Amino acid sequence: MLTVLLQDLGGGRFTNQGPREFMVTKTSAERIGHLVRNIDHLSSDADHRGLVRFQHSSDTRYISVIEKLEDMVARAPQAFQSRARSGYFGGEVQTSK
Numbered sequence: 640m641l642t643v644l645l646q647d648l649g650g651g652r653f654t655n656q657g658p659r660e661f662m663v664t665k666t667s668a669e670r671i672g673h674l675v676r677n678i679d680h681l682s683s684d685a686d687h688r689g690l691v692r693f694q695h696s697s698d699t700r701y702i703s704v705i706e707k708l709e710d711m712v713a714r715a716p717q718a719f720q721s722r723a724r725s726g727y728f729g730g731e732v733q734t735s736k
Contacts, residue, residue, distance in 0.1 A: 643688065655688060
């Protein structure tokens with residue numbers, strides 16, 4: 640996917656009409672998200688800037704992102720405890736009481 644680069648117009652002004660640059664392959668982005676963070680990817684036909692822009696709160700991409708974030712928040716305490724017990728944060732491995 641090509642991403643439009645910002646151009647510095649000077650005086651603290653920028654435009655998103657710069658050249659398009661190759662940032663990351665779809666395969667690479669999916670692999671990192673799945674292997675490193677064990678996160679299912681949410682595919683989106685958007686460049687880096689478009690990934691965080693939504694038309695409105697009923698945009699299907701927005702709803703998908705919100706649902707994924709809510710799921711991650713709900714699972715966060717268990718994930719944190721599991722990582723702490725495994726020694727993920729450094730130090731000794733904690734055992735369950």
